[in-house]
Amino acid sequence: xxDVEQSLFLSVREGDSSVIxxxxxxxxxxxxYWYKQEPGAGLxxxxxxxxxxxxxxxxxxxxLLNKKDxxxxxxxxxxxxxxxxxxxCAESSYGGATNKLIFGTGTLLAVQP
Amino acid sequence: DxxxxxxxxxxxxxxxQNVTFRCDPxxxxxxxxxxxxxxxxxxxxxxxxxxxxxxxxSRLLSDRFSAERPKGSFSTLEIQRTEQxxxxxYLCASSILTGEASGAFFGQGTRLTVV
Numbered sequence: 001x002x003d004v005e006q007s008l009f010l011s012v013r014e015g016d017s018s019v020i021x022x023x024x025x026x027x028x029x030x031x032x033y034w035y036k037q038e039p040g041a042g043l044x045x046x047x048x049x050x051x052x053x054x055x056x057x058x059x060x061x062x063x064l065l066n067k068k069d070x071x072x073x074x075x076x077x078x079x080x081x082x083x084x085x086x087x088x089c090a091e092s093s094y095g096g097a098t099n100k101l102i103f104g105t106g107t108l109l110a111v112q113p
Numbered sequence: 114d115x116x117x118x119x120x121x122x123x124x125x126x127x128x129x130q131n132v133t134f135r136c137d138p139x140x141x142x143x144x145x146x147x148x149x150x151x152x153x154x155x156x157x158x159x160x161x162x163x164x165x166x167x168x169x170x171s172r173l174l175s176d177r178f179s180a181e182r183p184k185g186s187f188s189t190l191e192i193q194r195t196e197q198x199x200x201x202x203y204l205c206a207s208s209i210l211t212g213e214a215s216g217a218f219f220g221q222g223t224r225l226t227v228v
Contacts, residue, residue: 004155031216033216035219040224041221041222042117042119042204042219042220042221042222043156043204043206043219044219045216045217045218045219048216088155088156090155099161099169100146100158100161100169100171101146101148101156101158101217102158103155103156103157104155105153105154105155106153106154106155
């Protein structure tokens with residue numbers, strides 16, 4: 001079955017790098033996504049990676065994908081207090097277009113000033 | 114068009130009442146999704162539409178739940194005979210069907226409290 005797992009909590013100091021990890025079980029996962037959710041709000045799409053890539057960089061965000069180990073990570077460089085939020089990893093098992101997303105339970109990132 | 118819009122943002126209802134939520138997707142997006150999120154969990158897929166066709170329903174969507182997208186634009190999610198276990202955030206998302214899956218964009222959600 002499909003399952004996505006994340007660690008529950010990460011605390012970093014402002015200016016440091018944050019690395020949030022995710023593992024998934026579905027070997028047919030085609031796209032993997034990172035979403036950010038602030039308190040009481042909906043989900044904001046941060047970035048995504050196609051399964052035939054191993055890295056994607058977008059400004060302060062770097063996504064690394066190890067397809068063999070089914071491991072995905074999100075690195076946030078120069079973490080700011082505004083980055084404090086819950087980060088969700090999600091996978092989609094259908095190619096060509098987004099179908100349903102399977103989400104992890106989320107990682108709460110706390111940035112200390 | 115600034116994004117996916119959901120209405121209402123909050124709803125408090127008594128157990129046994131019916132509720133209906135509305136979602137207006139990003140205008141050019143032909144796919145629309147409903148998810149449910151409970152405290153401390155990630156969103157769980159409920160159903161999705163491509164244009165007006167409902168293509169998939171989760172087994173989480175009991176017969177008390179019904180969703181429509183009559184003209185392929187806005188969608189409604191109705192819950193009949195609400196139960197306390199229905200209390201959750203209901204999230205709507207939309208995406209566009211192209212050759213590359215660029216991701217689904219979410220609304221702010223409707224928080225339902227059943228008392």
